[in-house]
Amino acid sequence: MxxxxxxxxxxxxxxxxxxxxxxxxxxxxxxxxxxxxxxxxxxxxxxxxxxxxxxxxxxxxxxxxxxxxxxxxxxxxxxxxxxxxxxxxxxxxxxxxxxxxxxxxxxxxxxxxxxxxxxxxxxxxxxxxxxxxxxxxxxxxxxxxxxxxxxxxxxxxxxxxxxxxxxxxxxxxxxxxxxxxxxxxxxxxxxxxxxxxxxxxxxxxxxxxxxxxxxxxxxxxxxxxxxxxxxxxxxxxxxxxxxxxxxxxxxxxxQACFMEEATRVKNMRDRLERALLTSCRDAKRNGHEGLRLPNTCNISFEFIEGEAILLLLDEKNIAASSGSACTTGSLEPSHVMRAMGLPYTLAHSSTRFSLSRYTTEAEIDAVVRALPPIIERLREISPYSNPAGPQ
Ligand SMILES: Cc1ncc(COP(=O)(O)O)c(C=O)c1O
Known part of the structure; x- marks a missing residue:
């Protein structure tokens, strides 16, 4: 594998x-x-x-x-x-x-x-x-x-x-x-x-x-x-x-290295986020842009189930998350997204990417390449974005 x-x-x-x-x-x-x-x-x-x-x-x-x-x-x-x-x-x-x-x-x-x-x-x-x-x-x-x-x-x-x-x-x-x-x-x-x-x-x-x-x-x-x-x-x-x-x-x-690490991780996170927000239709960032941890990116890809995104990412050996790990398995949208007032179609599609000091630029490139086609594929079969349903 x-x-x-x-x-x-x-x-x-x-x-x-x-x-x-x-x-x-x-x-x-x-x-x-x-x-x-x-x-x-x-x-x-x-x-x-x-x-x-x-x-x-x-x-x-x-x-x-x-x-x-x-x-x-x-x-x-x-x-x-x-x-x-x-x-x-x-x-x-x-x-x-x-x-x-x-x-x-x-x-x-x-x-x-x-x-x-x-x-x-x-x-x-x-x-x-x-x-x-x-x-x-x-x-x-x-x-x-x-x-x-x-x-x-x-x-x-x-x-x-x-x-x-x-x-x-x-x-x-x-x-x-x-x-x-x-x-x-x-x-x-x-x-x-x-x-x-x-x-x-x-x-x-x-x-x-x-x-x-x-x-x-x-x-x-x-x-x-x-x-x-x-x-x-x-x-x-x-x-x-x-x-x-x-x-x-x-x-x-x-303690020895977190300031320099935080900057490096934040730069990768920002690059990932910018790329996904521009290359995927109806994608929206969740959470304040500046007042955030440097490693976390949460994006809703409207009209698509977050779980479906995770499964197709998983097929490509990319591990991300929808909602918190502890609430995965429940069909309820995350209480955090609900508290932020996200409509159902956005709350259900929230996907979290969280980086670490071990994340590499090459990995970010791979995700930037892999995700947009996954989103397009799921949009085509989404009953919300395609009222005629799957063809
Ligand atoms: C903000 C926050 N608090 C508490 C916990 C619980 O930590 P643990 O899983 O170590 O019990 C987590 C775990 O995801 C968390 O993210």
Missing amino acids: AETIYLDNNATTKVAPEVLEEMMPFLRDRYGNPSSIHRFGGLVRSHIDRAREQVAALLGAHPDEITFTGCGSESDNLAIQGFYRRHGSATNIVTSMVEHPAVRSLCRFLRDHDGVELTEINVDHEGLLREDEFSRAKIGPHTLVTLMWANNETGVLFPIKKLAETVKAAGGFFHTDAVQAVGKVPINCAGDPVDMLALAGHKLHAPKGVGALYIRKGVKISPLIIGGHQENGLRAGTENVAAIVGLGKACAMA
């Missing part, structure tokens, strides 16, 4: 070879338990400490403010459920209509099962937060505001610093799901008044099975997994040492 052209990096990323190399000793010989008294375990503990420093450095945080988890969803759950367990029935939550299900479904669960007061802020047609609506939200000492840094489907960025400042001035707490942002845009937790920030290793070239939650010193939440004393009592269970070491290395690599 020919090499896959992988443009689905917002779903997950390739483990960087350097990361894998760093992890291997902990899967082979260094299998000690970091909680053991003996030196065999102690050595492993020192590598977890180092990884914590590397993650903290990328986020502009102190190592003590980093808690390792199992994935991005767990980090979001620890932040939100951990806050709720601490603040109890007084809790109210403010979030947006376009959050990933890790936040959106959890907030709705807490509303429906625990009676938590929930406010969901709308976005405009470009995916930007309706700040007028946000400014009217009720925020007090038991409020958790949870807003994503970057949207997984469109890449649109919310103005996190400004939003967090508003929340802090009103006496509330601010959590951000930064799973798509970490390693792609600069983050400085020390400078921005963010209380909690979630990330996932597999989105930045570390393996699956590891994530982290930044918790600002002094912010108190309750654990979800109770047992041993690991992670400062916030997440019981023997650590996934190899994955944590890998996450540390991935963060160090991102």
Whole structure:
């Protein structure tokens, strides 16, 4: 099988070879338990400490403010459920209509099962937060505001610093799901008044099975997994040492080169986008042009099902996505596209291309060549664009 052209990096990323190399000793010989008294375990503990420093450095945080988890969803759950367990029935939550299900479904669960007061802020047609609506939200000492840094489907960025400042001035707490942002845009937790920030290793070239939650010193939440004393009592269970070491290395690599990488990736993304928008009829970009992650391009090819595009791309060994990976399989158009007010014919045809540092110019050329004929072919058989139906 020919090499896959992988443009689905917002779903997950390739483990960087350097990361894998760093992890291997902990899967082979260094299998000690970091909680053991003996030196065999102690050595492993020192590598977890180092990884914590590397993650903290990328986020502009102190190592003590980093808690390792199992994935991005767990980090979001620890932040939100951990806050709720601490603040109890007084809790109210403010979030947006376009959050990933890790936040959106959890907030709705807490509303429906625990009676938590929930406010969901709308976005405009470009995916930007309706700040007028946000400014009217009720925020007090038991409020958790949870807003994503970057949207997984469109890449649109919310103005996190400004939003967090508003929340802090009103006496509330601010959590951000930064799973798509970490390693792609600069983050400085020390400078921005963010209380909690979630990330996932597999989105930045570390393996699956590891994530982290930044918790600002002094912010108190309750654990979800109770047992041993690991992670400062916030997440019981023997650590996934190899994955944590890998996450540390991935963060160090991102920190070393992400500005220059971001520019290179953005140039390729812009070239891909321009080419598709000009060579495919009725193609429209979804999401604000400038306020976006450098790697993400989301285009609707009106009158065509996104899934059909993906299947024909797949035949050419090109991997892309329609909606988020977690909602693929459902026939409902993505909640993000619906929140942006896209009509049915555009929402259903939304297709996401997400690049990484491993994407090459030659791969972009191949997609630019492959996609326009696919779109034309599907248009010919689309019942929406061809009222006579398939001939
Ligand atoms: C914005 C966002 N938040 C949370 C998650 C969940 O991360 P994980 O799959 O590591 O649980 C994802 C995954 O796609 C995401 O894109």
